[in-house]
Amino acid sequence: MNKVSQGPKFVVERAEGAWLWDDNGDRFLDGTASLWYCNIGHGRRELADAVHRQLTTLDAFAVYGDFANRPALELSERLASHAPVVDPRVILTCGGGESIETAAKLARRYWAAQGRSGKRHLISRTGGYHGLHGIGTGIIGMDRFRTGFGPMVEDASVVPYDSVRALEEEILRVGPENVAAFFAEPVIGAGGVWAVDSAYFNGVSEVCRRHGVLFVVDSVICAFARMGNWFGIERYGVRPDMIVFAKGVTSGYQPLGGVITSGEVAEPFWNRSDNPFHHGTTYAGHPTCCAAALANMDILEREDLFTVAIELEAQLDAAVRSLADHPLVAEVRSGTGVMAAVQLTEEALGERGITTAEVFAEARARGVILRAVPHSLLISPPLIITWEQIDHLVSTLRSALDAVA
Ligand code: PLP
Numbered sequence: 001m002n003k004v005s006q007g008p009k010f011v012v013e014r015a016e017g018a019w020l021w022d023d024n025g026d027r028f029l030d031g032t033a034s035l036w037y038c039n040i041g042h043g044r045r046e047l048a049d050a051v052h053r054q055l056t057t058l059d060a061f062a063v064y065g066d067f068a069n070r071p072a073l074e075l076s077e078r079l080a081s082h083a084p085v086v087d088p089r090v091i092l093t094c095g096g097g098e099s100i101e102t103a104a105k106l107a108r109r110y111w112a113a114q115g116r117s118g119k120r121h122l123i124s125r126t127g128g129y130h131g132l133h134g135i136g137t138g139i140i141g142m143d144r145f146r147t148g149f150g151p152m153v154e155d156a157s158v159v160p161y162d163s164v165r166a167l168e169e170e171i172l173r174v175g176p177e178n179v180a181a182f183f184a185e186p187v188i189g190a191g192g193v194w195a196v197d198s199a200y201f202n203g204v205s206e207v208c209r210r211h212g213v214l215f216v217v218d219s220v221i222c223a224f225a226r227m228g229n230w231f232g233i234e235r236y237g238v239r240p241d242m243i244v245f246a247k248g249v250t251s252g253y254q255p256l257g258g259v260i261t262s263g264e265v266a267e268p269f270w271n272r273s274d275n276p277f278h279h280g281t282t283y284a285g286h287p288t289c290c291a292a293a294l295a296n297m298d299i300l301e302r303e304d305l306f307t308v309a310i311e312l313e314a315q316l317d318a319a320v321r322s323l324a325d326h327p328l329v330a331e332v333r334s335g336t337g338v339m340a341a342v343q344l345t346e347e348a349l350g351e352r353g354i355t356t357a358e359v360f361a362e363a364r365a366r367g368v369i370l371r372a373v374p375h376s377l378l379i380s381p382p383l384i385i386t387w388e389q390i391d392h393l394v395s396t397l398r399s400a401l402d403a404v405a
Helices: 045-055 070-082 096-113 134-139 164-174 198-211 287-302 305-325 356-365 387-404
Strands: 012-016 019-022 027-030 089-093 121-125 156-159 179-184 214-218 242-245 257-261 329-334 340-344 376-379
Touching (some): 096 214, 096 257, 134 156, 356 387
Parallel strands (some): 179 214
Antiparallel strands (some): 089 257, 242 257, 340 376
């Protein structure tokens, strides 16, 4: 009897490289790096060893008060050294959603510390996904995740994902004296893979600076080589006030996330017993998670998965664009980072009642794991995927589309 959750379960038993095996021993290609996170691929002995070593050295002692642990300190230093943030400081958490809460609270607290406690409003983008904790639910750019809970954040609004002017108009409508921060992913991931160009990010960066709005980049999906660099946002040449990260920091081997904040935002609270930032959770900066992150970063650097990702980006783009001629396909979005969306036509989704869940199921029955969102199939493979595996993934998706057509 399945008592875990609703419905029957597909049990993933083991994994190696870009492959997964279920409890029948059948093999599947992991076309999504699980939930956009297993960047270094599955089954890396080095990470298991790092976690084991840590468990047999310092297994568990929380980071709070003036307590720290070596892996947490080393990881913070290392993350800071790569971050495109001025005078970076690192706050570790247990995941992406928790980091969004942290960044939003820090933004409001920062303004309050400047005597501007009216600056509470948070602005995000259509299609933006920022986790499903309280504030994340309140600012998410997809209605289906917001409804049924009542307002989680009273002072929040969503602007079109690609318009600098819409952001500025919204700041002026709300009043700059009321706006704390603007949240944006380098490329919108879970919302359906929507990329913008450098002009957009340079524009929002300038608008935020001019109106005194903190610019928070949510790099939970885009960091750790998925866009060929450390945090994704480097591609656009801007320096945000905060970067939120998670997922690829450990390639998902252990749960970890965090916020990298500029010194200016952190300074009112950093090492200040008279004015601390009262925020934190029990497992944040857990030594085993930080050990996994350090080993993960070693692999990213040693195997130069940054360069690999740039090559894969082009390969995936070319392969997935071949699906654009399929009668069920409205649009293919790819070419910025190792991620892609294949969107079905309105006719297929509407009149014909075809669902992306059906396409997902057909692909899985043929041995390929994709991700279905209401309009699109999403692809975000581990960065160790081979070109042959990408071709296999895309040809399987074509067969799945044929099967439901
Ligand atoms: N932000 C982005 C861009 C994400 O894609 C996600 C998760 O998919 C989150 C935040 C939330 O992360 P978590 O699921 O670890 O809470």
